[in-house]
Amino acid sequence: MRREFLSSEQQKKGIHFDPRTKLLLILIISVFVLGGAGGNAMYFLRPVLSLVPFAMLISVGRGFHAALYIIAYTVCYVAQLILLPILTGFTNFLVLILAGTFCRFLPGFIIAYFVVTTTTVSEFMAGMERMHMPSKITIPLSVVFRFAPTVLEEAASINDAMKMRGIRFGGKKSSKILEYRLIPMITCSVKIGEELSAAALTRGLGAPLKRTNICEIGFHFPDVIIFILCGVTVAWAIFSAFSI
């Protein structure tokens, strides 16, 4: 099956969140967990925010993924707390990269995974339209989401092909890595992109009319909970920034 970022089929089971709520969550988590804004004041809120992707995955019935995520996160978090102060030198560096990077990147990665697999392109566009985002931003953005898996897939295939020809790090022709891998990847992607663009135009993307949408989006009770959580986080960050 093809990997897809923004899925084309609507999610069937579980709680529906508004696409705007999901975007807000991505923003909050990327600022406070991934970007580490707020410094030490966010020390306790950060793990709480990191629990949100877990709850979201549960809410759409992906218990297995949720369990995997929570185990990985807990291991890294504990490793960071206990191991880091007692290790030095190279082992310290290794633990730091593994645990530190995972702790920061995993929540953001999982929430992004959750959002892009449960939101359809139509829902995304509908949400953006309600926020009055200009189509000059939303169309390229939805192309980015639609097209990124394709490019990665092409890159992986070309990687395999070049490995077979011995063009890899430490191989005989390692100086040709760049040219032999980047160029076919770009050429392939551009060709696929042209086809994608033709397909989208056939379906009326370039038409000078306002596009309509049949997606029903709106805020419900689950959205309100997320909004309160995000509000508390921002308020706490502002409050602690001023109290210092």
Add this chain to the structure above:
Amino acid sequence: MAKDVTQKVSNHIGGKDLITVGIYTVIYIVIIGIFGALSFIPIFIPLTAVFCPLIGGIPFMLYVTKAKKFGMTTIMGTLIGVLMFVMGMGYWVAITGLVFGLIADLVLKSGKYQSAKRTILACGFFSMWEFGNLMPFFVGREAYLAQLQEGYGAEYVSTVSSYMPMWILPILLIATFIFGLLGGLIGKAICKKHFKRAGIA
């Protein structure tokens, strides 16, 4: 019908152009990401100002053969900035993405989207968005280092700050521009050698 065709060539950004922007943004970010991923190793942090513009020149020079309308490069810069911001590079990159995208766009426009020299110059300016990724090291340095220390430990931070002293700021800013120009030259050569032959430039 003939009127429609002439309108398409006009300065209005249509659906096809927006899709083009999206496609090249993905290609650009994937290529940058290959080198950007190395930057958790301290020595590669200042070196991103060298490698990313050099490599980024290739997709950019191909992109400008398609982007002949004012605004497209600005949108691309903004999108790259916003996506980098969401990927956790700090908010500065969203600003530099917009600003240097706009400057590159103006340079391209001044050459009427034809001049080869202006395209390379635009590539140099466009590459300076990369500087936004490094901005947290200089603006609000203390807070950023403290926050790094919390996540990565004191040893890592002392290594990183020794590679990224304050005086390196103008050097990095100029480096992104110079290597952006070089990247533009490389990109131009590769366009000629490969993409023209493949019929996509």
